[in-house]
Amino acid sequence: MSSEDHMDQFEDEGEETIVEEGDDHDDIVDDNNDDMDEDQDKEEILLEDDSVQGFFAHKEPVFSVDLHPQQQHLAVSGGSDDRAYLWRLDTGEQVAALAQHGDSVSSVKFSSDGSLVASGGMDGKVHVYRTADPYAQCATLEGPDEIQFVTWHPKGAVLLAGAHDASLWMWSLPTGAFMQCFSGHSAPVTCGQFTHSGRHIVSGAEDGSVIVWDPKSAAIVRQFTSADERFHQDAVTCLAVSRDDQVILTGSVDSTAKLVHVNGTILGSLSGATESVEAVGLCDALPLAATGSVDGSLSIWDINTMRLRTTLRHDDSVTRVVWHDGEPLLTSVSMDCSVRTWDARTGECVRTWRGHQAGIMDVALTRDGRTAVTASDDGCCLVFSE
Structure with missing residues (x-):
């Protein structure tokens, strides 16, 4: 009044x-x-804009963004407008509009060598393109229903997709030949990736399970489920695999993160959040882990002692965390519209970037960690750089 x-x-x-x-x-x-x-x-705060460039073709929420592993001026983004685009970070110029999906594009990803790029949609289709001019589509992959994520083998042109129907599918590219279907989860598959060696696949699902797979045979190598009271008791939302492929970090709606060994040992529970853990990451420079929650907390853990080192904060849900290569630096994005970089040793926020008018859903970093590209609910992708 x-x-x-x-x-x-x-x-x-x-x-x-x-x-x-x-x-x-x-x-x-x-x-x-x-x-x-x-x-x-x-x-x-809303008027503050630290971005150096932007891409504005989507007009609707953007869910996923990725950078070409070699040509790091080239980005791909996908969103609820059913489209994925290739565009340049330095100019914001649209390079190519990829074939339209019949529903939202949930995930986009370049292959490990950058020669191919994939867009996965809620229409159950994955479109794959060659990134050399003229960005010709080489395959349309079908089989699962709503695609939750796509990810590539770290050493070859093999694509994996997780689906709402509790399955994972794997294809060989550029031919698009079907390789395997993985069945073992009983609810939508929410997250997954190849291990860094490419010898295994790790996936998590809404049934609270995490499975380690043999990609050649589709056999289950190891399984962690909510039947074990030490493990998650609700949906698994995210996961990360250590550089040596020995340790898996998972986050869950049950507000905890779990650290497990690929041999089946549950190493411990990281219980600091009060709401769902939506983002996790493992540092390759020091024995540190990061967990980000809907409650706005970003916790840094010592994985040798399983102790909390420090809790950092955003003003809203943390949606994604990315450790910098070879450094104890961490970049996080949030529904509070900010991009923040932290020194995990001291807990200091060394950089904050703003520019979005709605929450940030995804972020990708250049190899040197100096430039970030973001995907946001405001329908824009922004580029931030030192």
Whole structure:
């Protein structure tokens, strides 16, 4: 209620208003001024733009973004407009509009050598293109239903997709030949990747399970399920694999992260969040792990001792965390519209970038960690650089 409304209320009642010393009128004015200052602060944050470039063709929420592993000026993005685009970080120029899906594009990814790029859609299709001119489509892959994510083998042209129907599918490219279907989860597959050696696949699902697979035979090598009370008791949302492929870090709706060994040992539980853990990452420079939660917390853990080192904070849900290559630096993005880089040794926020007008869904970093490209609910991709 404004101070004018406050006075009108008394006038409507026909009462004479007398403000005496000690009246609450000053408190009301102070409260109104505080509200105005807070609104002004929020407006200034929304108007702040640290980006050096942007891509604005989507017009609707953008869910996924990736960078070419060699030509790091080339990005791919996909979103709820059912489209994926190739575009340049340095100019914002659209390089190619990829074939339209019949539903939202949930995931986009370059192959390990950058020669191919894939877009996976909620229509159950994966489109694959050669990245050399003229970005010709080489395959359309079908089989699963709604695609949750796509990911490539680290050493070859083999593509994996996780689906809502609890299955994973694998194809050989550029021919698009079907290789394997993985069945073992009982609910939508939410996350997954090849191990760094490419010898195994790790996947997580809404049934609270994590499975280690043999990609050649589609056999289950190891399985962790909610039947074990030490493991997750709700949907698995995210996972990360250590550089030596020995340790897997998982996050869950049950507000915990679990650290497990590929031999089947549950190493421990990282229990610091109060809401769903939506992002996890393992540092390759120091024995550190990061977990990001819907409660806005970003926790740094020592995985040797399983102890919490520090808890950092965003102003809203943490959606993605990415460790820098060979450094104890971590970049996180959030629904608070910010991109933040942290020194995990000290907990210091060394950089904050703003520019989006809605929450950030995904981020990709250049190899040197100096440039970030983001995908946001505001329908834009922005480029931030030192």
